[in-house]
Amino acid sequence: MFDVLFAHIQEKVDLTELDKESIQSFFSLRKLRKRQYLLQQGAICTHLSFVAKGLLRSFTVDEKGRDHISLFAWEGWWISDFNSFLFQEEAQLNIDAIEETQLVMISRADYEALTLKVPIMDRYFRLLYQNSLATKDRRLISSHTHTAEEKYLQLAHSYPHILQRIPQHLIASYLGLAPETISRIRKSLALRQAD
Amino acid sequence: MFDVLFAHIQEKVDLTELDKESIQSFFSLRKLRKRQYLLQQGAICTHLSFVAKGLLRSFTVDEKGRDHISLFAWEGWWISDFNSFLFQEEAQLNIDAIEETQLVMISRADYEALTLKVPIMDRYFRLLYQNSLATKDRRLISSHTHTAEEKYLQLAHSYPHILQRIPQHLIASYLGLAPETISRIRKSLALRQAD
DNA sequence: CGGATCGTTGATCAACTTCAACGGTCGTGG
């Protein structure tokens, strides 16, 4: 479990064995079943979670009871409700497991303590957030610029393997489209493919 | 100029006088006229810029020649094309000044050097990016969840002062709506207001 | 003054949603 975490961190910064020991001491492990909640709207997000294995989603539910998925997180991704985690406010987001999942988690207090004790983790998280920011920018622009089909194709191109793991109606929710729309897009693509 | 920058940094982390001297030595100043480009698509984004005074926008231009604004940055905001700045790739974004603007800028190399020489800046940027991430999440969800009118009202509520500084068609571009739509929304709101 | 820019309004149009019905598959409890 910790191997996956250390491997991920070491893609961005160097860690000494001592660093690793320190880091490990701040984290705890947790397993989730399929459909199990990690966080529910209105609760306080106590932990920042790294996915060692499995797949989760974060989403909001609107007045009409519809889901809106903001993020999928699989192996090597972090997930939390940032506003809630950082400021210990009520969470706006729900997070649950799409597959059986194994997490490596750190509490709010330990997150602060970790970055103080192992300052290079400030750097790691900065690099992590930088990348994440750039991705979110692209996604927002894409959501304004592109048609439904273009958005679907862009996702399929960016994360081809993940489409096979995620039910189609969840993809729809992630892209901000109706499930029927995805179905029709796929049909239309398949027909054109056949030429 | 540097006062604004230091004030902003010190909202998040503490700086010694020595830190300030070090920080200042890495930054340079620049003025932009109205409509002047800070960055054009295809160029390399050499600097990360802090707005000391004025107002800018970052935007993409699609195949049909339409603008899509991803961000407004006024006093106290940072702006750049992150992908381009970090990896020195060709910029996807354009950035230009909506008002006369004064910037405090740091180059890519100096950004790296700064975070190494003044490690607390890693922390500052991490905190900055954290907040930014949370904001972008909310914006993306909002763009999927809400109607045109709701998006407009949400923006008006979040940044009431800024609506007076930004031409209406740029607001439209930021929200991913046609200029005519904003016009009609405002009319409709005004009519209802009159009741 | 003349051109560019900006907001407004009306008419039409297209993309996507909504609603409804159906068939297949999966998983769980009897």
Next chain:
DNA sequence: CCACGACCGTTGAAGTTGATCAACGATCCG
């Protein structure tokens, strides 16, 4: 181990939101 229900994807028809196209008036600025 089978049967039932929940869940999921598909398809068709109708409805709605917001985009597009076009024209016009106002303002700003060189």
